[in-house]
Amino acid sequence: MANSGIDEFKRMAVDFRDLGSLAVKGVVALPLLTAWTKLGPPPHQLVAILSSLAALLTIIWMYHFYRTASIRRLQFNMKIALGCFCLGAVLSLFLFESFTVQGKQDAQRIVVGFKLRPEVAAIMTTRYSEWDALRDAEYDPFMVWTKESISIMRVLLPVCWILTFALLACYTVSFVIAQRRRRVPTQQI
Amino acid sequence: MKKFSTISKLLCLLSGLISFDLPAQISDSQSAEILEPITQAQKLINQMVEEAVSNDTNFLGRIRFQILDGQKVVKYDLAADPPSKVISAKSPLALPTETLIRVACLRRDFQREDLETGFGARPLAEASQEARGAVYDLLSETNSSYLQKKLSIHATNIHAAFTMLDKDLQGFAAQHGLDVERWRAVDDFYDVEVDIVPDKANLKYMTYLAYRESALPPPLGVPLEQEWNILSPGANKMIGRYHSVAIWPKELGGSDTNDFLIQCNTRLIFRPPNK
Numbered sequence: 001m002a003n004s005g006i007d008e009f010k011r012m013a014v015d016f017r018d019l020g021s022l023a024v025k026g027v028v029a030l031p032l033l034t035a036w037t038k039l040g041p042p043p044h045q046l047v048a049i050l051s052s053l054a055a056l057l058t059i060i061w062m063y064h065f066y067r068t069a070s071i072r073r074l075q076f077n078m079k080i081a082l083g084c085f086c087l088g089a090v091l092s093l094f095l096f097e098s099f100t101v102q103g104k105q106d107a108q109r110i111v112v113g114f115k116l117r118p119e120v121a122a123i124m125t126t127r128y129s130e131w132d133a134l135r136d137a138e139y140d141p142f143m144v145w146t147k148e149s150i151s152i153m154r155v156l157l158p159v160c161w162i163l164t165f166a167l168l169a170c171y172t173v174s175f176v177i178a179q180r181r182r183r184v185p186t187q188q189i
Numbered sequence: 190m191k192k193f194s195t196i197s198k199l200l201c202l203l204s205g206l207i208s209f210d211l212p213a214q215i216s217d218s219q220s221a222e223i224l225e226p227i228t229q230a231q232k233l234i235n236q237m238v239e240e241a242v243s244n245d246t247n248f249l250g251r252i253r254f255q256i257l258d259g260q261k262v263v264k265y266d267l268a269a270d271p272p273s274k275v276i277s278a279k280s281p282l283a284l285p286t287e288t289l290i291r292v293a294c295l296r297r298d299f300q301r302e303d304l305e306t307g308f309g310a311r312p313l314a315e316a317s318q319e320a321r322g323a324v325y326d327l328l329s330e331t332n333s334s335y336l337q338k339k340l341s342i343h344a345t346n347i348h349a350a351f352t353m354l355d356k357d358l359q360g361f362a363a364q365h366g367l368d369v370e371r372w373r374a375v376d377d378f379y380d381v382e383v384d385i386v387p388d389k390a391n392l393k394y395m396t397y398l399a400y401r402e403s404a405l406p407p408p409l410g411v412p413l414e415q416e417w418n419i420l421s422p423g424a425n426k427m428i429g430r431y432h433s434v435a436i437w438p439k440e441l442g443g444s445d446t447n448d449f450l451i452q453c454n455t456r457l458i459f460r461p462p463n464k
Contacts, residue, residue: 104428105453107377123401135450136397136430139377142370143398 009063012176020176027169028055041096041157042108051162055169062173074178081171088164095160099153101131103139110134111154113145120144227328234286234324242293248424249275249290254298254358256367263362266372267291267351281327281340285320288347292317295354308361309354316350319343378426382456385422390435390459392420397448400432427451437461 015021034040035048066074100109112134116124120133120143130144137143141150241249254265269291272283292313299309323343330336362369385392395403395417420433430450437443442462449457 104377104379119402119405120398122405128401133398134429136401137399138396138427138429143396 006063008067008177009060012063020179023172024059024169024176027165027172028052028059030168031055031165038108041092041100041161042111044108047158047161050158051165054162054166058166058169059173062170062177066174066177069177071178071181074174074181077174078171078178081167081174085164085167085171088160088167092157092160092164095153095157099157101134101139110139110141111150111157112141113147113149113153115146115149116144117146227325230328231321231324234282234289237286238289238293241290242297246421248426249287250294252298253291253294253372254302256302261367262370263358263365263367264370264372265358267295267355267358268372282324284340284344284347285323285327288316288320288323291351292320304361309357312350312354312357315353316347319346319350378428379451380454381425381427381451383420383422383425384456384458385435386458386460387441388422389441390437390461392422392433392435392459393417394420394431394433397430397432435459435461 012018012021012024029052031040031048031051034051035044038044040047040051066077069077099114100111103110112130116130120130123133124130133144134141243250246252249270251266253267254263256263269284270287272280272287275287275290276283295309295313320343323340326336326339326343330339359369361367383392417434428451430448433447433449435445435447437445440463445462447459
């Protein structure tokens with residue numbers, strides 16, 4: 001009897017010896033590590049859980065739709081996923097670095113906006129930046145940037161971060177399926 | 190210190206009650222014996238709530254609702270404070286006590302802002318009733334698993350009451366054409382101890398950004414008078430740069446303006462210009 005995608009997924013989930021299976025599980029666990037190290041965009045815990053969930057859903061998706069795909073197709077997927085992952089990672093890090101700031105030392109990072117309020121724009125000089133304004137406003141971004149621009153960044157940052165992990169999951173699963181395909185003849189899958 | 194004495198009394202009372210072995214059948218006199226400590230505990234909690242609302246205006250009893258007419262903004266803070274900041278992280282009484290303090294602060298602020306009579310009365314009454322119910326259950330329920338279930342229901346109902354109040358406040362803001370701004374969590378600030386030596390000055394402060402903006406021509410600039418906040422001696426929550434003015438008696442030098450930057454937990458001492 002031919003295996004279904006869910007059988008393949010289950011086999012991967014309970015296999016703790018194969019390096020590929022461990023890598024797939026690692027992709028699900030990795031976002032949770034970012035919550036612990038506080039590396040992700042705020043709110044850390046929520047974004048970490050959503051990233052982990054997105055990775056898991058991507059793995060299920062891949063096993064369901066690409067379990068019987070040709071090696072050529074899987075290799076194409078891998079190239080696209082890796083390219084997009086690199087792009088997503090660079091974009092995520094850029095957004096994280098450019099649009100979040102640490103207020104209080106042990107508190108969550110603050111997401112800022114990209115459009116200054118007119119009152120703040122009017123007092124900007126070469127010696128007084130928006131970061132100075134943020135510090136002078138008790139690190140309340142709504143006092144410095146417009147509400148809309150902050151809201152956009154608050155959505156964009158986690159979405160970009162979550163998609164990056166989903167792409168990593170896509171790449172890893174494509175690789176694992178392709179490796180198994182090489183080991184196991186197509187008829188037995 | 191008064192607050193801590195109330196807390197210690199409350200904890201002693203609670204620890205005493207927990208060690209009770211309540212009999213299965215209780216007579217009227219025994220019932221009175223059990224009810225008396227509950228009444229006492231509720232009195233102590235009420236006392237603690239009153240103290241927090243009137244004395245601890247920088248933290249537990251802080252302003253939780255304010256309408257800024259000039260900016261067409263309504264600011265409010267319905268968030269619960271952490272139990273560790275109320276009594277202790279493990280104390281089961283922290284939740285009801287914190288709820289009662291929050292309710293008292295909101296009632297005080299609604300009254301101060303002259304909201305229409307009865308605004309928010311229902312959710313606040315419900316939250317208060319649930320909190321009192323939780324205190325009663327804590328002191329009278331002997332079955333621990335049943336108690337946990339009851340406390341969980343009280344916590345859910347308290348949360349639901351504040352969610353209802355949140356909706357009421359959003360409706361109020363929409364009805365009056367006001368923008369809604371929620372206050373930030375107190376965890377985002379550093380602890381700053383303010384001392385006035387000698388204790389003869391009135392302190393006012395504003396964020397440095399507000400100070401800079403006040404220099405702008407209208408309509409961008411907001412008049413300086415609208416931006417001042419009172420800086421009370423004792424514990425305060427602050428972060429970033431501020432502009433302040435200390436108004437001393439004339440013999441001590443009169444008004445003295447200062448800018449200061451808060452980057453860690455610290456102590457600020459204000460002294461007169463002429464000693």
